[in-house]
Structures are given as C-alpha cells and as structure tokens.
Amino acid sequence: MAGRLKCLLCSQSNSTKRPSLQSSQREAVLDPGTVVILDNLSTHKSPRAAEALQRQGCWFLFLPPYSPDLNPIEMAFSKLKAHLRRIGARTFDALFEALGDICDLFEPQECWNFIKAAGYASD
Structure with a gap:
C-alpha cells in the first residue's frame, strides 16, 4: 500500500459555529485527492463543510453505523x-x-x- 497518512483530530464542534476547518488548516493538511474519513455525526454532514472539502479536491468516506x-x-x-x-x-x-x-x-x-x-x- 503506497501513500501517506495524515491525521487531524478535531475536538467537538458545532457546525453552526465552526462549519468546517479553517481555510489555512485545510490547505496545510489536505492535498487534492485526500480521502477524509468521518463518522456519521450530523455535524460532519454539513453542506458547507462538504463544499469546502470538494473545492480542495478531497472526498468523503463515512464510516458505517456503529455495530x-x-x-x-x-x-x-x-x-x-x-x-x-x-x-x-x-x-x-x-x-x-x-x-x-x-x-x-x-x-x-x-x-x-x-x-x-x-x-x-x-x-
């Protein structure tokens, strides 16, 4: 398996207060083609966050529901x-x-x- 792993852990946030990573944070850790892995927390499904990451050239992979x-x-x-x-x-x-x-x-x-x-x- 080739590639790099970057990990950014974010503390709890509210999508209305912090809808996505700040622009400077996104550019520092997210290269085009980066797969962003998220759980199914409702704030992770923010349309503003999705748009920001798509503009950065990234795509989402949501984890399955807890089992x-x-x-x-x-x-x-x-x-x-x-x-x-x-x-x-x-x-x-x-x-x-x-x-x-x-x-x-x-x-x-x-x-x-x-x-x-x-x-x-x-x-």
Whole structure:
C-alpha cells in the first residue's frame, strides 16, 4: 500500500459555529485527492463543510453505523455485565470489588477470540 497518512483530530464542534476547518488548516493538511474519513455525526454532514472539502479536491468516506457485533470490547462488556448480575453486586463497594476482579475473568485466548469473532484477525 503506497501513500501517506495524515491525521487531524478535531475536538467537538458545532457546525453552526465552526462549519468546517479553517481555510489555512485545510490547505496545510489536505492535498487534492485526500480521502477524509468521518463518522456519521450530523455535524460532519454539513453542506458547507462538504463544499469546502470538494473545492480542495478531497472526498468523503463515512464510516458505517456503529455495530456492537464488530466491536470486540462489547463482547467483553457482555461477559462483565453477566458476571455482575450473577454475583448480585448492587452497592458501590460490591461493584468496586467485582470490577477489581475483572482481570481474573478473561484469559488471553478468550480476548483473542473476541478480536477474531469481530473479524479483525484470522487463524
């Protein structure tokens, strides 16, 4: 795979206050042909931002909607919640103690299986 990776992380913003990167920022990081990867936050779909990036010669690639089936941490959270229900931890102290035991719940192979089941690795 040839090419360069540039990464610009932006803090939360409101499209009515900051509809897009400032012109100087766009020119500094976005070359013509750059693919801009965004999640589906509504402010990322601002027509003004799209026009500004298209003028710069860039195009958008939106990530798919969030899917717990594709996120390995969700599988771990599911096991953790089942553990908390099973032991009946209902007070802060009981929850704190139960969460302290979390490392004993997961074997390395099980964590690898979570990653594999989400499609991020193969045998």
